[in-house]
Each structure stands twice: as C-alpha cells, then as structure tokens.
Amino acid sequence: MRVLIKGARLLDPTLNLDMTGDLLVEEGHIKAISRKIETSEAVELISGEGLYVFPGIVDIHVHLREPGEEWKEDIESGTRAALHGGITRVACMPNTKPPNDRPEVTTYILEQAREKAWVKVYPIACITKGQEGKELTEFGRLKRAGACGVSDDGKWVSDSSIMKRALLYAKQLDLPVISHCEDHSLSRGGQINEGILSAKLGLRGVSFSSETIAVVRDLLLAKETKAPLHLAHLSVKENIPFLRWAKEEGIPFSAETCPHYFTFTEKEVDGYNTSAKVNPPLRTDEDVIAIKEALKEGLIEVIASDHAPHSPLEKDIEFELASFGMIGLEFLLPLSFNLVREGLLTPLTLLSYLITNPSKVLRIEPPMLKEGSLAEFVLFDPEEEWEVTEEKIQSKSKNTPLLGRRLKGKVKGVFLGNKRYLF
Amino acid sequence: MRHLLDIYHLNREDIEEILLLAENLREILHRPIPKVPTLRGKSVLLLFYEPSTRTKFSFEKACKVLSADTLSFSAKGSSLEKGETLLDTVKNLRALGVDLLVIRHSFSGTPHFLANHLDIPVVNAGDGTHEHPTQALLDLLTVKDKLGTLEGLKVAIVGDIKHSRVAHSDIFGFQKMGSRVFVAGPAYLLPEDREIPLYELRKGYFRVCLNLREALEDADVVIALRVQKERHGDPLIPSYNEYAEFFGLSPRILEWIKEGALLMHPGPINWGVELSHEMERYPFQVILDQVENGVAVRMAVLLRLLSGE
Numbered sequence: 001m002r003v004l005i006k007g008a009r010l011l012d013p014t015l016n017l018d019m020t021g022d023l024l025v026e027e028g029h030i031k032a033i034s035r036k037i038e039t040s041e042a043v044e045l046i047s048g049e050g051l052y053v054f055p056g057i058v059d060i061h062v063h064l065r066e067p068g069e070e071w072k073e074d075i076e077s078g079t080r081a082a083l084h085g086g087i088t089r090v091a092c093m094p095n096t097k098p099p100n101d102r103p104e105v106t107t108y109i110l111e112q113a114r115e116k117a118w119v120k121v122y123p124i125a126c127i128t129k130g131q132e133g134k135e136l137t138e139f140g141r142l143k144r145a146g147a148c149g150v151s152d153d154g155k156w157v158s159d160s161s162i163m164k165r166a167l168l169y170a171k172q173l174d175l176p177v178i179s180h181c182e183d184h185s186l187s188r189g190g191q192i193n194e195g196i197l198s199a200k201l202g203l204r205g206v207s208f209s210s211e212t213i214a215v216v217r218d219l220l221l222a223k224e225t226k227a228p229l230h231l232a233h234l235s236v237k238e239n240i241p242f243l244r245w246a247k248e249e250g251i252p253f254s255a256e257t258c259p260h261y262f263t264f265t266e267k268e269v270d271g272y273n274t275s276a277k278v279n280p281p282l283r284t285d286e287d288v289i290a291i292k293e294a295l296k297e298g299l300i301e302v303i304a305s306d307h308a309p310h311s312p313l314e315k316d317i318e319f320e321l322a323s324f325g326m327i328g329l330e331f332l333l334p335l336s337f338n339l340v341r342e343g344l345l346t347p348l349t350l351l352s353y354l355i356t357n358p359s360k361v362l363r364i365e366p367p368m369l370k371e372g373s374l375a376e377f378v379l380f381d382p383e384e385e386w387e388v389t390e391e392k393i394q395s396k397s398k399n400t401p402l403l404g405r406r407l408k409g410k411v412k413g414v415f416l417g418n419k420r421y422l423f
Numbered sequence: 424m425r426h427l428l429d430i431y432h433l434n435r436e437d438i439e440e441i442l443l444l445a446e447n448l449r450e451i452l453h454r455p456i457p458k459v460p461t462l463r464g465k466s467v468l469l470l471f472y473e474p475s476t477r478t479k480f481s482f483e484k485a486c487k488v489l490s491a492d493t494l495s496f497s498a499k500g501s502s503l504e505k506g507e508t509l510l511d512t513v514k515n516l517r518a519l520g521v522d523l524l525v526i527r528h529s530f531s532g533t534p535h536f537l538a539n540h541l542d543i544p545v546v547n548a549g550d551g552t553h554e555h556p557t558q559a560l561l562d563l564l565t566v567k568d569k570l571g572t573l574e575g576l577k578v579a580i581v582g583d584i585k586h587s588r589v590a591h592s593d594i595f596g597f598q599k600m601g602s603r604v605f606v607a608g609p610a611y612l613l614p615e616d617r618e619i620p621l622y623e624l625r626k627g628y629f630r631v632c633l634n635l636r637e638a639l640e641d642a643d644v645v646i647a648l649r650v651q652k653e654r655h656g657d658p659l660i661p662s663y664n665e666y667a668e669f670f671g672l673s674p675r676i677l678e679w680i681k682e683g684a685l686l687m688h689p690g691p692i693n694w695g696v697e698l699s700h701e702m703e704r705y706p707f708q709v710i711l712d713q714v715e716n717g718v719a720v721r722m723a724v725l726l727r728l729l730s731g732e
C-alpha cells in the first residue's frame with residue numbers, strides 16, 4: 001500500500017509541527033513528510049485539502065466494561081467507537097466485574113484486546129483490592145501483567161495513609177496514580193450538582209467542596225511523596241487556585257478534564273434527564289468558564305473522554321436509580337475542537353492535551369508524524385457538520401445528551417499500521 | 424394540564440380553577456350519601472411506594488365519592504429489588520385498563536419519569552424531597568377558606584425546609600397566589616443563598632430567616648413541618664429536646680404572630696417536638712380542616728384530569 005496525502009494541514013504537538021504539506025505512507029509506515037512530495041511510482045492519492053492530519057488520539061480515561069458488563073460495551077465495540085473517534089490508544093478503567101485488581105484480569109483484558117481490539121488498549125489496575133480503599137493491590141505483579149497505571153476510578157481512596165502508601169509504591173514502580181476526586185462523606189447520595197437545580201428537582205446535590213477537598217488532599221500527598229499524581233475529570237472552578245499553587249510548588253501532578261465539563265452545564269439534567277447524569281456532575285456556567293480558563297492557562301493539560309457506556313436498563317429508569325456516566329469516545333474530537341474555534345487554544349496546544357500529555361501520564365511514547373515511524377494518524381475535517389444519531393454511534397450504548405444535536409468536526413479516516421479506515 | 428406533577432410549573436389560573444372546583448365539590452362530602460356518579464367507569468391506580476396512610480386514604484376517599492374504581496398497590500420501603508422495574512410494574516397495571524395513576528415514591532422525579540412513559544394522567548402524591556402538590560393545594564384551600572383571601576398574606580413555614588416536599592410545594596403555591604413566604608429552622612436545613620433565586624418567584628416574596636421570630640412576626644399563617652430525627656441514616660437534628668426548645672412552636676409565638684393567625688401542619692404531628700402540647704388547644708389551628716380539604720382538592724384534581732379538555 002502506497003498512499004500520498006496531498007495538501008493537508010499536518011499537525012504534531014510532540015514534534016511541534018504545523019505545516020501544510022504532503023505525507024507519504026508505504027507499507028504501514030510514514031515514508032516521507034514534506035511541503036511537496038513528487039513521486040513517479042504508482043501511488044494512491046488522497047486530497048488533504050481542508051483536512052487536518054495528526055497522530056492518533058490517546059484517551060486515558062475510558063470504561064470498556066469488559067469483563068462483566070458486556071451488554072453495555074465490550075473491548076471490540078468500545079475500541080471500534082474509539083477508532084471512529086480518531087482515538088488510537090485507550091486506557092481502560094478497572095471498575096469492571098470483576099474489577100481489574102489482580103494480574104489475571106489484566107492478562108484477560110490484554111488477551112481479549114489482542115484478539116478483537118481495533119486500537120491499542122492500556123489497562124489501568126485498581127489501587128486497592130475490590131476498590132474498597134482498604135488494601136493495596138499487587139502493583140508489581142499488575143505492572144508485569146501489563147497494567148499502565150493504577151486508579152480506583154468511581155471511588156476516591158478516602159483513607160489518606162493508604163493513598164500515601166499507594167503513591168510511594170507507584171512511584172517506585174513508575175506507575176501513575178489516577179485519582180477520582182470525590183469526598184464521599186460529602187457526596188453520599190448525591191445525584192447532580194448541588195445548587196439551584198438540585199433544590200428544584202429535589203435531588204441530593206454534590207457540592208464543589210466534595211471534589212476540591214479531595215483534590216487538595218491528593219496534591220498535598222503528592223507534594224509529600226513526590227509521586228506522580230494524575231487528577232481525573234476535574235469539573236469545578238474552586239480547584240483552579242489549588243492547581244496553580246501546586247504548579248508553583250513544583251508538585252508532580254497532571255490534571256484532566258472531559259469535554260462534557262467544558263460543553264454542558266447542569267441545565268442538561270432539568271426534567272430528570274438521566275443521559276446527563278454523570279459523576280462528577282455537570283456544573284454551572286461559571287464552572288464551564290473556569291475549566292476553559294484552566295485549559296488556556298495550562299493548569300489542566302489533559303483532555304479525556306471518561307467514556308462511560310450504560311444501556312437503557314441502567315438509564316431508562318427512575319433518576320435516583322440511574323447509573324452515572326455518558327459515552328464520549330466519538331465526540332471527544334469535535335467537542336474539543338470547539339476550544340480552538342473559540343480561540344482558547346491553538347490546534348497544536350489542543351492536540352498536546354489529547355496526545356502528548358496523556359502519553360506522558362502513561363509513560364509511553366506518543367504516536368508521531370515522523371518519517372520512519374509506524375502509521376498512526378487521523379484525517380480530520382474541522383469544518384464538517386454532522387448530526388448525532390443512535391445509528392451513527394458505534395458504541396453499544398447510546399447514553400449521551402447529544403442525541404439529535406449537530407456537531408462540528410468529523411473524523412474522516414484513521415491510518416493504523418497496514419490498516420486504513422475511511423469514514 | 425395533562426398531569427399534576429408539581430406546583431412549580433402550574434400557573435395561577437390552574438391553581439384558581441382547582442381551588443374553585445374543590446370548593447364546589449366539598450359540599451358533596453356533607454351530603455347524607457356522599458357520592459356522585461361523575462367518574463363512574465373510570466379507574467384509578469394508587470401506587471404507594473412509601474408508607475402513607477393519610478394521603479392514600481384521602482385519594483381513595485376522593486375516588487369513592489366520585490364513583491371511580493380504585494386499584495391499589497403498596498410496596499413497603501423504597502428500595503426496589505433489582506430486576507423488577509417500576510416501569511414494568513406500571514405498564515402491566517396499565518394494561519388492566521387504568522385511566523389515571525396516583526404515585527407516591529421516595530425518589531424525586533419518579534412521577535415525571537412515569538408521565539414520560541405513560542399515556543394516562545399522572546398525579547404526584549409526593550416524590551422524595553421534591554414536591555407534594557396536592558398538599559400545597561389543600562393548604563391553599565384551607566387558608567383561602569378561613570381568611571377569605573390568599574393575596575398579601577405572610578406565611579411562615581418552620582422546620583426542615585431543605586428535605587420537605589410539602590415546604591417546596593407550599594413555597595411555590597403561596598407565592599403564586601400572592602402571599603409572601605418566610606421560612607425558618609436550623610440553618611443547615613434551610614435553603615442556601617444560591618438556591619434563593621429558585622424559591623423567590625417574585626422579588627421580596629420569599630425570605631430565609633435565621634431568626635425564628637423574624638419569620639413569625641405578624642404572620643397570618645404558620646405551617647409547622649414534621650421533624651424527622653434522621654433521613655436514610657443521616658442524623659438531622661441533635662435531639663428532639665434541642666429542636667423543641669429552639670424551633671418548636673409553643674405559646675411563646677402567640678406574642679409574635681398576628682391575632683387569629685392560622686396554625687397548620689401536614690401531619691402526622693410529633694406533639695411536643697415541632698408543636699408543643701399546649702398548641703393543641705390553640706383556637707385557630709386548622710389541622711382537621713386540612714384533612715377534609717385534602718379530599719376535596721384531590722376530587723378536583725381527579726375530575727380536572729379525567730374529564731378531558
């Protein structure tokens with residue numbers, strides 16, 4: 001296979017590359033990148049006009065639901081959704097059934113991935129056995145089995161001495177600790193953001209302090225242990241001054257947010273709309289603005305989807321019984337590019353939040369647009385508009401408030417080694 | 424009006440119509456044979472997922488007076504076993520030929536959820552900590568009846584405002600009819616500042632008072648809420664004695680409230696806690712009138728929703 005993409009905007013945040021030019025793929029590898037490539041040999045031409053070409057997206061927060069909840073998603077369907085979203089690497093969270101708290105589960109996930117995954121899968125293992133917050137899992141054996149990080153996602157390790165121990169051990173083994181920041185003693189029973197809407201709907205609220213208390217404690221422990229901490233899915237304004245302080249202190253941490261926290265507000269939930277029930281909850285206009293500012297300032301420098309599929313069994317029921325989460329793999333790029341359209345980020349900075357920085361968290365070399373490297377890149381039309389429908393969604397689950405809405409920006413194709421997918 | 428899910432979305436005209444209808448229907452309750460054939464052939468499903476004798480009895484009575492058949496289904500406690508869904512249960516019962524659903528549930532929003540999935544009117548008989556619209560309507564009827572108007576009154580609501588669906592419906596209902604609502608109670612059971620724009624439907628018509636006296640001063644109506652020591656294992660007040668001493672309504676309030684001010688309570692009452700025993704003899708307590716008006720208001724709601732428009 002020889003393919004020449006002509007006249008595309010080539011973007012690579014890791015190499016700081018942003019130019020209009022041509023890209024030649026041969027035998028699954030990037031053969032040449034240049035302003036203009038002339039070739040006399042037979043080659044298939046793809047017009048890159050109006051297209052962005054950038055390395056595959058690295059989504060470090062995905063729930064693939066396998067093993068145990070395959071009616072919601074499995075490794076095949078989840079990675080297919082990722083591929084359609086321009087994501088070539090996913091880190092999958094360990095709150096499966098059973099949870100990924102022992103090497104056998106990690107091995108199982110990697111075996112399944114080898115067999116049927118469309119993109120590369122990086123398993124995240126639990127911090128504590130059964131995610132119960134009591135006993136550490138076998139970080140060493142889990143890492144040897146292929147785990148790329150530890151997290152009790154869905155729960156916060158509320159016992160500070162256990163979290164401290166986890167940070168020290170993870171540092172020794174060079175594993176990132178990914179924290180789901182939520183003080184459960186404050187959020188217990190909480191359904192949506194605490195505020196005017198929770199009062200109107202008579203639903204128990206989750207306040208900003210539930211999140212920020214957890215963020216601050218974890219930052220203090222990272223300061224004390226000098227261990228690498230990654231803060232998942234930040235949603236509230238009140239975190240921001242503490243993130244700034246942590247940067248100034250030189251604390252080794254990275255912070256992440258998800259498109260829904262800079263796209264939606266709690267208003268989506270009004271009328272008891274379970275598709276917008278997510279944890280942490282959608283917040284207010286002020287929070288959305290603050291999260292965007294934090295992205296602009298570089299305090300938050302990772303964007304992940306927190307793709308959390310649920311079927312109608314978990315979503316089409318009483319609001320208080322409905323599960324938390326929304327799908328996100330296929331909307332990560334279109335929603336994130338809104339930040340570029342709004343002038344908050346340059347395309348390169350945005351892509352560094354989606355490729356370079358998440359790779360750094362996982363301690364992997366990011367995919368790059370480099371001559372000689374394996375093809376792993378995306379063709380993206382930043383202008384094309386499309387409507388979100390159940391039929392178009394590749395994920396098994398359709399739980400998103402975006403159904404019926406129009407998005408701008410569409411993944412047109414993905415090159416992955418010898419394989420090429422055009423959508 | 425297709426359903427009665429909350430007071431928040433009702434407009435003043437709807438409320439006025441229901442109150443007027445209830446006033447007309449109330450007379451039937453005093454007849455030697457309190458029964459009319461108006462809703463003969465209609466059947467009403469009463470689904471109570473939370474223990475409630477009063478509200479359920481009141482709806483049953485309203486149905487009986489209007490000659491509607493009732494099917495009733497009570498489930499103890501609030502936790503549904505996983506596997507059997509509420510929607511399935513309701514759809515099955517609907518297939519038996521039910522014309523209207525009355526639901527009480529411990530989860531907020533359940534009546535809305537069912538209304539979205541059913542083709543029959545749904546009446547909220549109290550959902551979680553959200554609303555209890557028929558309670559507010561009967562409170563409005565009681566006050567209108569006793570004081571002749573709802574315009575320009577000062578209504579004080581005392582207790583756990585945060586978790587009380589009665590308080591929420593009353594706050595909206597009284598303001599919509601032109602009364603001002605003042606709420607008081609332990610600070611952590613009161614609306615927070617950021618919630619005030621929700622409750623304050625008209626500028627200056629809603630106030631959160633940290634001082635009990637401020638809420639009660641010159642009040643025309645005082646509503647005491649039932650105190651729960653805990654909710655779902657979450658202790659809300661230090662002790663009944665502490666509550667009674669600082670927020671209980673006892674004869675000391677008589678110096679503050681207007682002469683002839685009405686004293687109301689949604690029941691059941693913890694005498695000696697939110698109301699002192701002496702208040703049982705207060706001449707303007709209208710707690711039993713509330714019970715009768717409850718039936719009348721529920722008759723009006725059933726008629727309104729079932730007579731079709």
Ligand SMILES: [Zn+2]
Pocket residue numbers: 153154155180232233279280
């Ligand atoms: Zn999480």
Ligand SMILES: [Zn+2]
Pocket residue numbers: 061063093153154306308
């Ligand atoms: Zn998650």
